[in-house]
Amino acid sequence: MNNNNLYRPIRAEILEIRQETASDRTFVLAWNSRPLPGQFFEVSVPRLGEAPVSISAIEDDRIEMTIRKVGRVTDGIFTLGPGDALFLRGPYGNGFPLNRFENKHLVIAAGGTGLAPVRPVIRHFTARRDQLAGLDVLLGFKTPDDILFRDDIEKWKCDASIRVTVDKPADAWSGAVGVITTLVPEVDFRDINETEVIVVGPPLMMKFTVMAFLDRAIPPEHIWVSYERRMSCGVGKCGHCKIHDRYVCLDGPVFNYAEARWLQD
Amino acid sequence: MNRQDEYSDLNASFRFSVLEFNALFTSLLEHFEIWAPQRYAARGRFSDADSIGYGPIHSPNEIVFDEKSHFSSKEAVFPVSETMFDLLGDEFVQAEDAQRDILVFARPCDINGIERLDDIFLRNGSVPDPYYQRRRERIRFVLMECAASFENCFCVSMSANRTDNYIAAIRWNSEHVLMRIRDKTLLSLVPDNASPAEFIPEFVEEDREPIGLPNGEKLEAAIRDGSLFEHDMWEEYTARCIACGRCNTHCPTCSCFSMLDIAPEPESGFGRRRRVWAGCHIDGFTNMAGGHAFRKDNGSRMRFKTMHKIHDFNARFGRHMCVGCGRCDDHCPEYIRFAHCIGKVTRLLESGDHE
Ligand SMILES: Cc1cc2nc3c(=O)[nH]c(=O)nc-3n(C[C@H](O)[C@H](O)[C@H](O)COP(=O)(O)OP(=O)(O)OC[C@H]3O[C@@H](n4cnc5c(N)ncnc54)[C@H](O)[C@@H]3O)c2cc1C
Numbered sequence: 001m002n003n004n005n006l007y008r009p010i011r012a013e014i015l016e017i018r019q020e021t022a023s024d025r026t027f028v029l030a031w032n033s034r035p036l037p038g039q040f041f042e043v044s045v046p047r048l049g050e051a052p053v054s055i056s057a058i059e060d061d062r063i064e065m066t067i068r069k070v071g072r073v074t075d076g077i078f079t080l081g082p083g084d085a086l087f088l089r090g091p092y093g094n095g096f097p098l099n100r101f102e103n104k105h106l107v108i109a110a111g112g113t114g115l116a117p118v119r120p121v122i123r124h125f126t127a128r129r130d131q132l133a134g135l136d137v138l139l140g141f142k143t144p145d146d147i148l149f150r151d152d153i154e155k156w157k158c159d160a161s162i163r164v165t166v167d168k169p170a171d172a173w174s175g176a177v178g179v180i181t182t183l184v185p186e187v188d189f190r191d192i193n194e195t196e197v198i199v200v201g202p203p204l205m206m207k208f209t210v211m212a213f214l215d216r217a218i219p220p221e222h223i224w225v226s227y228e229r230r231m232s233c234g235v236g237k238c239g240h241c242k243i244h245d246r247y248v249c250l251d252g253p254v255f256n257y258a259e260a261r262w263l264q265d
Numbered sequence: 266m267n268r269q270d271e272y273s274d275l276n277a278s279f280r281f282s283v284l285e286f287n288a289l290f291t292s293l294l295e296h297f298e299i300w301a302p303q304r305y306a307a308r309g310r311f312s313d314a315d316s317i318g319y320g321p322i323h324s325p326n327e328i329v330f331d332e333k334s335h336f337s338s339k340e341a342v343f344p345v346s347e348t349m350f351d352l353l354g355d356e357f358v359q360a361e362d363a364q365r366d367i368l369v370f371a372r373p374c375d376i377n378g379i380e381r382l383d384d385i386f387l388r389n390g391s392v393p394d395p396y397y398q399r400r401r402e403r404i405r406f407v408l409m410e411c412a413a414s415f416e417n418c419f420c421v422s423m424s425a426n427r428t429d430n431y432i433a434a435i436r437w438n439s440e441h442v443l444m445r446i447r448d449k450t451l452l453s454l455v456p457d458n459a460s461p462a463e464f465i466p467e468f469v470e471e472d473r474e475p476i477g478l479p480n481g482e483k484l485e486a487a488i489r490d491g492s493l494f495e496h497d498m499w500e501e502y503t504a505r506c507i508a509c510g511r512c513n514t515h516c517p518t519c520s521c522f523s524m525l526d527i528a529p530e531p532e533s534g535f536g537r538r539r540r541v542w543a544g545c546h547i548d549g550f551t552n553m554a555g556g557h558a559f560r561k562d563n564g565s566r567m568r569f570k571t572m573h574k575i576h577d578f579n580a581r582f583g584r585h586m587c588v589g590c591g592r593c594d595d596h597c598p599e600y601i602r603f604a605h606c607i608g609k610v611t612r613l614l615e616s617g618d619h620e
């Protein structure tokens with residue numbers, strides 16, 4: 001049984017680390033299988049613990065994770081450098097249903113670090129732009145200093161309509177100011193029945209952004225959210241992530257809003 | 266785990282004197298580790314009382330037959346704290362487990378309770394939990410017949426009063442023991458001169474206070490339209506519940522845990538990854554980075570537990586999680602009655618007052 005213990009993590013070497021903001025770093029890890037966008041791993045630092053972390057990019061022989069330093073495990077991760085290793089088990093969760101988005105107008109709204117789990121979706125479709133009828137990306141951050149993946153955002157501008165807003169501007173900021181919901185009325189929905197919407201971010205941001213899309217008559221069945229909950233096991237045993245009869249680690253983290261709207265804590 | 270077929274052809278009952286039973290017990294110990302409800306000195310409800318809980322025993326005199334145990338038999342398969350890995354440098358070394366089969370003396374509610382744990386640990390998600398599975402595979406039950414239901418029991422209302430999952434059943438009184446045996450190893454230990462008896466265990470068929478369960482469709486509808494979750498019936502529990510988590514720890518079907526690493530000196534390269542019981546009533550159960558938490562008030566925790574026990578689990582596994590053992594009610598320091606809470610939900614849905 002030693003080999004089929006689902007709790008045993010596998011070593012993943014850190015190839016490169018990029019500082020995204022003062023408190024977020026992207027870790028590039030050697031990894032040979034390809035998880036789905038929207039899935040996550042349980043990441044270990046031995047003797048400090050485990051934390052669930054989304055996949056922020058997927059390549060043939062590597063994946064990326066973008067991590068915010070907030071406590072015991074993530075502090076430990078931030079002491080590591082290239083050549084060190086993280087220990088992973090997963091991938092877990094369902095991921096985004098990419099085939100449902102094909103030939104549709106895809107609108108993605110991400111708040112703060114919520115951009116990390118949808119980044120692989122954006123990268124997937126900007127590389128295959130002919131598979132979508134349209135691609136709008138709405139991004140909200142607290143301040144200009146909190147903007148993640150700046151290089152990507154510049155590149156995506158060729159293949160997608162990108163709007164960025166910040167809650168609190170700094171001196172040099174010339175872009176939009178305000179919460180992300182203020183961007184929703186600007187989107188040109190050609191045909192609401194041919195539109196799919198993804199909303200990911202902190203709980204309150206998701207709640208109000210989904211409401212803004214519903215106000216624009218997008219049917220709940222066309223809205224997708226990714227939920228974050230306290231998790232311990234990631235595999236449907238520990239009970240922490242349960243909402244109603246669903247387990248976010250198994251049945252999510254991605255939910256169709258027609259289902260998610262009655263998943264109350 | 267369904268052993269019914271295996272049992273059907275083997276079926277013998279005996280009447281043992283207390284002395285004969287003690288002798289049989291001694292030979293059982295050679296084949297099994299034996300777990301039974303036993304008395305522990307002073308750590309009970311008001312700390313001046315003893316507590317009855319589960320652990321390995323070495324003499325039949327230790328078994329508490331005539332009272333409901335305070336803690337359930339789940340500790341035999343799901344320990345309060347369990348080492349998963351020794352963390353040696355970069356190695357995750359799986360913790361060893363013992364090999365002996367375990368005989369657990371348990372009442373119908375507790376056997377049914379472990380079957381509920383099976384649903385979570387073995388069947389929720391695509392892969393069984395290896396730590397649970399390896400202990401579970403070693404466990405066989407000796408059914409302790411209930412002469413009558415105890416205080417706060419409502420197992421009949423929860424359809425958890427019967428079980429066929431046992432290799433032996435036992436009826437005890439101070440002079441003799443009736444035992445039905447359905448296992449080859451056990452049978453081989455019975456002396457040739459043992460007195461045969463007609464004994465088939467009986468089950469409690471009536472609760473002292475039967476609980477009406479809510480109608481499933483009405484409950485589902487009231488969950489979906491938000492009327493039940495937002496109802497002010499939960500405020501009473503916010504006012505009374507102190508989030509001590511005793512209802513969780515005493516419950517035979519509460520299965521939640523947290524995993525954590527322990528290393529006195531993380532730099533030393535030695536540590537352990539453990540899991541420990543967790544409970545949905547206890548602070549911190551849903552805490553997330555950035556200070557966000559769900560179900561901050563204790564009334565919504567009571568609501569969450571209630572829904573899990575009489576709705577959510579059933580929606581996933583086709584049977585209710587709660588087995589009606591009444592231990593949550595026995596041990597709540599605030600005298601909160603879960604059974605009454607279920608009744609309130611039922612009456613609310615019947616009266617339509619939630620709408
Ligand atoms: C599906 C999913 C995907 C996630 N993706 C990312 C990501 O891509 N990048 C990222 O930086 N973070 C992500 N998180 C959040 C990340 O898991 C937590 O920040 C991390 O667990 C905190 O661990 P810690 O030991 O550093 O902090 P702790 O010292 O444990 O605590 C700091 C705070 O985090 C809370 N916390 C502890 N454990 C968890 C947990 N398992 N889940 C949620 N909160 C917890 C604590 O209650 C406390 O408030 C994700 C969480 C989930 C559930």
Ligand code: SF4
Nearest residue numbers: 516587588590591593
């Ligand atoms: S919820 Fe209460 S009555 Fe039901 S199984 Fe748990 S402890 Fe027993």
Ligand code: SF4
Nearest residue numbers: 506507509510512597
């Ligand atoms: S219901 Fe009672 S036993 Fe359970 S946490 Fe609240 S006070 Fe404690």
Ligand code: FES
Nearest residue numbers: 234236238239249
């Ligand atoms: S994280 Fe343990 S059940 Fe979902």
